[in-house]
Structures are given as structure tokens and as C-alpha cells.
Amino acid sequence: MNNPISSIGKTILTLGGHISGVLSLFYNTLYWVIIGPIKGKASSRQSIFEQMVFVGVQSLVIVFFISLFTGIVIAMQSAYQLNQLGAVIFVAPMVSISMARELGPVFAALVVAGRVGSAIAAELGTMKVSEQIEALETLALDPVRFLVVPRFLALIIMLPCLTIMADIVGVLGGMIVGVTQLDINIYRYTSFSFDMMTFKDIWTGLIKSVVFGASIAMVACYVGLGTRGGAEGVGKSTTLSVVISFILIVLFDCIITGIFFFSNV
């Protein structure tokens, strides 16, 4: 039983099972998002709104904090290099474009995965081990429609919003360095920030954040609903959901960037 080949095979089978589990949860979620309202079984607006407040509004401060300092750091690091070329003014587009294309979506997603993904996994996990999920099913209420859909919608709506906020605050952070330390005129800095940017820089970033939001929601809900074994199980699920979300965010970031890079959209 302990031979390495069988254990590799077992691992692959388990992994495959989990991937198909997440995909079928995703399919069910989409079914309820699209077909639910047609059948008059939409998720309650109140619970979607509650989740949106939790995902979006309550993450604002920490997203602001992180993107402000990210903006400052990129400005300083790139100024160090660009100074040698005598092109300090390019700090402005450097910050704005890297925030919009890459850092805004990724950092917002990491913050939300850590803050919201873990909370979702813990909440659903606790509901699972305390028979609440089974109670929902017994009341003929689908846990996917009832619990997963509001969280999914909240994440794919609010994460792009957070990303836009992160982009703006990041640019502001860069501007602080540019204006106070690099002696760039504030109007010049602003116009350079946005003139060099194309619309594509922004929408590719937003597409990323939608994908990140969907993967955080699916991972957290799948892990939460699969929780077993009491309080210890809930703890494990929480950790697992954060770890997997982080990996997926970086993985999808790489894939989506690759697609845009090679397809020249």
C-alpha cells in the first residue's frame, strides 16, 4: 500500500475528484444565477446585499492601506532605476499601468481571499458540522441557491469595485512620492499617469478580478461545504480555503496575463 506509485495515483485521483467537485459546484451556481430568477427562485436580495457589504465595504480600509503602500513602493523602486536613465517622469505611468494591469487586481484579490474567503469557509464549515446544511436540505432548500449564490454574486461584483479603488489609491500613493520627493509637477504627474494608459490596461485588470472573485467564492464554498470533523475540521477548512485561493489567484493571473500577452487583443 505504501509504494510511491500507488500513493501518487491516489493523490491524483483525490485531486481530480476535488476539481470535478468544484466544477460541478460552479455549474450549479451558474444554473441558479441564470435559471433561478427565470423560475422565480432568485436568491434573496437581502442576503446578496449583506454579503456585498461584508465583501466590499468592510474590505475597503485594508485594500486602501495595502494599495497605497504598494503605490509608494513601486514609485520609489522604479524611480531608482529610471533616474539612471534620466526618465524620472515615467514613474507616473509605471505606477498607474502596473497597478491597473497587475497589482490592483491581485492585491485586492489576496486581501479578499484572506479576509472573506476564510470567513466564508469557516461559516459554511460550521453550518455543515452543526447539521445546518442538512437542515436546509431537509427543508427542501438548496444550499447552493441559498448560501453559495449570494456569496458568489457578492464576490464577482465587489472584487472589481475594490480593484478600481485599489488602482486609484495606488496611483495616489505613487503621486505622493512623485510630487514630494521626485519634484514632478502634480498636473504633469497626473496627465502622464493617464495619457500613457490605454483602456485595455483597465479592462484586462477587471476581467482578472472577476475571475479571482469567482475562484475565491467557489473554493471557499466548496471547502466549507465539504467540512468534516467538528471544530478541528472547520479550522482546517479555513486554512485550506486561503491556501488554495492564493495559489489559484496567482495561477489564473499567470494564465490570463499569458492569454492577453500572446493574443495581442
Next chain:
Amino acid sequence: MEEREVVVEVKDLVKDFGDRTVLNGIDLKVYRGETLVIMGGSGCGKSTLLRHMIGNIKPTSGRVELLGEDITDRYDAELDNVRKKIGMSFQSSALFDSMTVAENVSLPLKEHTNLEQSVIDIMITMKLELVGLRGFEDLLPSELSGGMRKRVGLARAIAMDPQIVFYDEPTAGLDPIVASVVDKLIKDLSEKLSITSVVVTHDMKSVFAIANRVAMLYQGKVLEVGTCEEIKNSKNPMVQQFISGSFDGPIHFFQQKDDYLEDLTK
């Protein structure tokens, strides 16, 4: 005895969890209007049997019929119609933490009926009155005691006026007085609302307080089924040991001396 309608029928039910056989060929019928108590030691598969009856667990082999419909191969949404006709009271109450008492009880009504909010409010008040918890509508489950939570769970189970209510250990973890309150409640519900009840418990006091018929489960099999009198007068020593709760008897918690010696010196 006249022929009565069978509302739950379990036929030759077998359930394996991995290598362990939990239920091993169960045959059981529940008739309309009666209160059937399934008793047995911890871990003998009582709760598992109950979950088979409501379709939450699928058997390894055998059939389950609920309200005349075969639910053995039905999953999720296909079960919804029959699930709307039953209620379930969970061992841990399983109230939704984030909702108040009133929201918990009204949830099935809001989701499955088109009643006006004012009608629903009246119905909630009535259900809470039945379980003696009127006036607690706006509290959260975390603000209630264990016994109160059990009763709210009960109110939620009967919110849709079900034909059958399933109870999983309704008196476990309650003090004797609250336990008899819950027992009386179960009895009242089945008599006043003529609800069929299936109760899983190992609390002997409540078994004879509420049961019309009793089924004793042991090691995944039905040891004996009968009325309270029949069970009390049972010749089966295992049933007698369970009723009296004595240490000595055919049911062993520890290995026999010889077996133990052999096991240790192996």
C-alpha cells in the same frame, strides 16, 4: 387490527461506511398516525437509519419508501416535493445562527408558499405558542438555552404542517424536567395534529412516555419490534438489559476474559 396505511417503509436496508457495516438488513414499517420509537445503544445506527428514511443518506442496498414514493435513487431537487411534507428535528437543533427565532421558523413558509407576511406572522406565533415559546421571536439562537433551541427546532419542523416528523435524539442533553416537557410536546403534536412521528432515542424514560410502537436496534439489525407492553415483557435478554440499563447481560462493552487474554498475548 385493521389494515393501516404505511407511510415509511424500509426494505432490507444495508449501509456500509468503508469496511464497516452500520446497517445490516433492516426491515421496518411506520404506519400513519402512530409514534414509532427507534431505540438502541450509541453507535448502533439509529441516526443513520433515520437519515435514510428522509433520503439524506443513500443505502448500499435495499429500498426506502416515504409517503408511498420510492426515494432510494432520488437526489437533491427530486426529493424536494416529498421533503415539503415531512419535518425533521435535529439532535443539535440545527437552527440557522444568523437568523432570529421567527426567521428560522418562517423560512420554509417564505420559501415554499406565497402567503402574505401578515399570515406568516400569525402562523409563526401559532407554532411558537405550540412549543411554549411565544414572545421569543426576535432572539437569536445563541441567546437561547439548549432546551429552548430544541423547541424552536421543533417549531420549524412543524412549520409546513408536515405529515411525518422525524426526531433525532429529542431529549439528549436536556435536564429531566425539560426532557419531559419535550416528550409531552411530541405526544401533544402527534395527538392534536395527528402527525406521524418517528423518534430516535436511547432515553428509556421518553421511550415509554411517547411510543405507540418500539423498535430495538442492535448491531445494525432490528432486534425486536412491538408495542410498549410487548417490549417491556420481551423475552429477549438484550432488550431487557437495555431497558434496565444494567451492566451485566448479553450486550458486552468489554471483551470476554479469554478473548482479551488471547488478544493481548497474540
